[in-house]
Amino acid sequence: MINKLVANIKKTGAPIVVGLDPMLNYIPEQVQKKAFAEYGETLEGAAEAIWQFNKAIVDNTYDLIPAVKPQIAMYEQFGIPGMQAFKKTVDYCKEKGLVVIGDIKRGDIGSTSAAYAVGHLGKVAVGSKSYAAFDEDFATVNPYLGSDGVNPFLDVCKEEKKGIFVLVKTSNPSSGEFQDQKIDGRPLYELVGEKVAAWGTEAMGDEYSYVGAVVGATYPEMGKVLRKIMPKAYILVPGYGAQGGKGKDLVHFFNEDGLGAIVNSSRGIIAAYKQEKYAKFGAENFADASRAAVEDMVADIKGALG
Numbered sequence: 001m002i003n004k005l006v007a008n009i010k011k012t013g014a015p016i017v018v019g020l021d022p023m024l025n026y027i028p029e030q031v032q033k034k035a036f037a038e039y040g041e042t043l044e045g046a047a048e049a050i051w052q053f054n055k056a057i058v059d060n061t062y063d064l065i066p067a068v069k070p071q072i073a074m075y076e077q078f079g080i081p082g083m084q085a086f087k088k089t090v091d092y093c094k095e096k097g098l099v100v101i102g103d104i105k106r107g108d109i110g111s112t113s114a115a116y117a118v119g120h121l122g123k124v125a126v127g128s129k130s131y132a133a134f135d136e137d138f139a140t141v142n143p144y145l146g147s148d149g150v151n152p153f154l155d156v157c158k159e160e161k162k163g164i165f166v167l168v169k170t171s172n173p174s175s176g177e178f179q180d181q182k183i184d185g186r187p188l189y190e191l192v193g194e195k196v197a198a199w200g201t202e203a204m205g206d207e208y209s210y211v212g213a214v215v216g217a218t219y220p221e222m223g224k225v226l227r228k229i230m231p232k233a234y235i236l237v238p239g240y241g242a243q244g245g246k247g248k249d250l251v252h253f254f255n256e257d258g259l260g261a262i263v264n265s266s267r268g269i270i271a272a273y274k275q276e277k278y279a280k281f282g283a284e285n286f287a288d289a290s291r292a293a294v295e296d297m298v299a300d301i302k303g304a305l306g
């Protein structure tokens, strides 16, 4: 899958990911009304609204982008219907040729991590049969339980040629509380970065490893250091747009080959129609506003990279 991700990035010339984080309050009234008319103001109605919202955005942007990142929390809050909308979204994006990064942030004791890995990236055995349950291409993994929480994901990735992005330095304001703590004089996120590089040597694609890292756009100096520590790891960079990250902050997340990083924007793209800059599109044309926001994001990053 890392080869497909790199190929999609080269084809589109767009090192970006559209984050599909559909909160109900981003979904225009007309989409909600139609879904509620069919299913009532129920969990099913909410799930239908988020599915129709996602579909419109994907239909309007898929030719410009290499990948999407559905955030599972946004679906899970609507229970079983929400999870069905998650799965429908994953399948639809894959049909459109997009790489799907499930932002699931899992990681547990070994046996539990194995179940997460199988459910999201692998196949679960049922008697003599096996099924790919959610079947994303990549998943985000929390490494803070240690190697035995990550190894089951590596095993499934090797078998299925899928990938993971390991949380190394997250974009949120309090990420330093634990991640920046020093051990033998070095911040914890650097030690995790070294582990990502080591895990990656066991799982190489043609140019990059199946084991990537999450590093927030909001910490550009740390991104620069981590880029050097993990030269073969793709870096998934959240924090662009709504969290304040800009193209100029991201230059050092990339390698000399212009590859090596993929920048996520969720609210900045899917709720673009709510921003003054894209207000001319109106709520009816929300997906056109998202397309314009994708074009602007690509221009911003490419401009910064020169």
Ligand SMILES: O=c1ccn([C@@H]2O[C@H](COP(=O)(O)O)[C@@H](O)[C@H]2O)c(=O)[nH]1
Binding pocket: 019, 021, 071, 103, 169, 170, 171, 172, 214, 215, 216, 238, 239, 240, 241, 242, 243, 264, 265, 266, 267, 268
């Ligand atoms: O360090 C991290 C890791 C993950 N995220 C996720 O990315 C998106 C960001 O959404 P925006 O609307 O573009 O701010 C969201 O799904 C987060 O859970 C992150 O922000 N930082």
